[in-house]
Amino acid sequence: MGRTTGTGRGRVAVLALTAVCLAYAPIAFTELWPYARPGAPALGEWLLGRTVSPGFVAEAVRDRTGPYGRSLVPLVVHSVLGGLLMLLGPVQLLTAVRRRVRLHRALGVVFAATVYASMAGAAVYLVRTPPERAFSGAAFWVVLAVILVGTVGSLTLGVLAAYRGFPDLHQRWLLLCYGFLMTAPLLRLEWGFLPALYPGLSLQDVNRVAIMHLGALVSFGALLASRALDRRTSVPGLTGTWAPRAAGCSSPTRCRTPSRTPSSPPGPPARAARATAGPARSGACTSPRCSSPPPSRRSWCRSWNGPWAWTGGRPSWPPPASAAGCSPTPPSPSSASASSPVANSCAAGRRRHRP
Structure with a gap:
């Protein structure tokens, strides 16, 4: 029942996100046309004129003409490409969920290039416009700069995570990136309903x-989306409804394990590290594949993509071949015996992953 309810809520959230993006895309395409050619059609202004008042729209256009006039072409590029991103975002989400890897990668390249180009237009506007002369004041300028840095930074880290072979981390960074992009349509929604709740507010007041x-709001939304799309059955070191235990585990474990799904193979660095570290310890109960409860004593265990951490286990030295990568003492270069092939492989794994 809980799984069905969660799936239903996820579908509703995806449908709501898609509806907002599809509705905002034509608004973004035409928003700055009246500033380039007075009298040009703009869907956003038309909607605001009927939901709020024509005076509200006229005042907003008058106040924004000066700041926008100094960087009109970069802002038009930013707005038009932003509308394109509103269409690419739901497609990328659906291709990721449906495991359409080739289509997801191809559209991902287009998405990344569009984000960089759109944010470049916004950066030109921020550089050319002093904070005290920006529309809605210096505080709004600072927030726009933070959103710009957050969008570009999260996209860059997400691309690097995909290149290094960490799909889960890539997904989380890109969800945060799209959360920053969603500030644009959410702000337009507030332009519509806040003046209805508090008559007399100007567009600058709504922005403040x-x-x-x-x-x-968008950061928390990205967190919820990341948790909803997380298909892991356990998170080592965490318990509770947000981190269900692995099947067969009687107590929480603390040895980090790979968070990838079987359908997403690791990249070359992770594959090489796993080959060096050897198979996982079967008695540590650190993944859904493990079915036996962890022993009471502790030992050091290193998973193929995580740091050294405590986990349950009976220490023995030298460890058996099936427990390659685990040792009963904290890792150090001197703890590995030169005569033990398992110890040599552990030391090689530490050297390979040392930052």
């Missing part, structure tokens, strides 16, 4: 209210 909570 929005910057107090939009950042926390």
